[in-house]
Amino acid sequence: MESSSYNPYQVAQSQFDKVAALLELDEGVRELLRQPMREYHFTIPVRMDDGAIKVFKGFRVQHNDARGPAKGGIRFHPMETVDTVRALSMWMTWKCSVVDIPLGGAKGGVICDPHHLSLREQELICRGWIRQVAKNVGPLSDVPAPDVMTNGQHMLWMLDEFETIHGGRFPGFITGKPVGMGGSLGRTEATGFGVIYVLREALKVKGIDIAKTTASVQGFGNVAQYAVQKCTELGGKVVAISCWDQSDKAAYTFRKKSGIGLDELRGITDKFGGIDKSRARDLGYEVLPGDAWLEQDVDILIPAALENQINGTNVQKIAKSVTVITEGANGPTTPEADEVIKQRGIFLLPDFLTNAGGVTCSYFEQVQCNTNYYWEKDEVLAKLDTKMTSAFAAVNDLAQRRKLYMRDAAYVIAINRVAEAVRLRGWA
Numbered sequence: 001m002e003s004s005s006y007n008p009y010q011v012a013q014s015q016f017d018k019v020a021a022l023l024e025l026d027e028g029v030r031e032l033l034r035q036p037m038r039e040y041h042f043t044i045p046v047r048m049d050d051g052a053i054k055v056f057k058g059f060r061v062q063h064n065d066a067r068g069p070a071k072g073g074i075r076f077h078p079m080e081t082v083d084t085v086r087a088l089s090m091w092m093t094w095k096c097s098v099v100d101i102p103l104g105g106a107k108g109g110v111i112c113d114p115h116h117l118s119l120r121e122q123e124l125i126c127r128g129w130i131r132q133v134a135k136n137v138g139p140l141s142d143v144p145a146p147d148v149m150t151n152g153q154h155m156l157w158m159l160d161e162f163e164t165i166h167g168g169r170f171p172g173f174i175t176g177k178p179v180g181m182g183g184s185l186g187r188t189e190a191t192g193f194g195v196i197y198v199l200r201e202a203l204k205v206k207g208i209d210i211a212k213t214t215a216s217v218q219g220f221g222n223v224a225q226y227a228v229q230k231c232t233e234l235g236g237k238v239v240a241i242s243c244w245d246q247s248d249k250a251a252y253t254f255r256k257k258s259g260i261g262l263d264e265l266r267g268i269t270d271k272f273g274g275i276d277k278s279r280a281r282d283l284g285y286e287v288l289p290g291d292a293w294l295e296q297d298v299d300i301l302i303p304a305a306l307e308n309q310i311n312g313t314n315v316q317k318i319a320k321s322v323t324v325i326t327e328g329a330n331g332p333t334t335p336e337a338d339e340v341i342k343q344r345g346i347f348l349l350p351d352f353l354t355n356a357g358g359v360t361c362s363y364f365e366q367v368q369c370n371t372n373y374y375w376e377k378d379e380v381l382a383k384l385d386t387k388m389t390s391a392f393a394a395v396n397d398l399a400q401r402r403k404l405y406m407r408d409a410a411y412v413i414a415i416n417r418v419a420e421a422v423r424l425r426g427w428a
Ligand code: GLU
Pocket: 071, 072, 073, 074, 095, 143, 144, 145, 146, 147, 148, 175, 330, 355, 356, 358, 359, 360, 362
């Protein structure tokens, strides 16, 4: 969870400022790119199941659309803040740019906790969110998608509300839809698989055989689970995962030195994503404190939960054995921790490159919707692999040539492309 002093927007801006200075960007371009172009803040009144009206706060922030329609997810989270959404919208711009898809960056959110909402109440929040921004989003201007605690069902309710308001069918308005309802095969797996495609390329460059590596993962949501699946398929051994337990309001690490079993853990996970501790023990897992995932003697760490997870207070706990950190989450590492990781020479695969598989597949989903022709899953995943592999190669190549930290190299490529689009349009 975020600490109150941590502000992800300040982190995103300071990362940007550093690279803008390196690139010697013009003042006007800098001013334009270091903040969102548009923001919508609104209320969503909902009649709850008990008959009372509850008013939720919603946001949509469009950071930049110079390279194409703004793109980014909507998260439902009780700790959501507008600064978190601003930071995430900025990271979406860099994410779409670094994998070179013709989209800009946006993010949305609602301050709410789906764990305590019925499906009917969640549907009303989704429809209310769309009603408030229906004129400001659309297939050619801003295309939402799922994020933390939202899924294909939420996207479909939103699509239905948008289509009702605008009168017509606009399947390209939103991505992450269920398969058969305009969704793309492979979208569910895309972010987690993409994380491992990038890791696989990084290990090749380092001359490390993935089959000889061990990994520890933070998170057990969509990104983490598919990352574990792909890593295991390629021969890697994931020995620990950490998972948030909603009923205890605490996280736990589940460790099995012979390698965790994804299916056996999925089989003992409740509907809130919490893993049953006593059944895990019966299956041979050690149940450790939530932050133990970070201290494991492994080769690879994969933070795939939320922002601000590797920070000044815990970065020193990273074991000497760790050679690669693969950021599956958005903004998991604070600048303070990042500096330590850089000094230690750990090969860091930055978030907006590594987890770009989700939005890349969203782009494929849009293409399929717009042509009304849907691809086979193998085709989607092969195209995803190609995109992720070439984005990694470009970033790694620049990092080698200019002796840059991987995060800075990814920023240089992403910001340059957006700055060029802004200049070509004559905006700055
Ligand atoms: N929420 C995902 C992300 O942070 C996907 C966004 C999208 O598909 O537009 O990358």
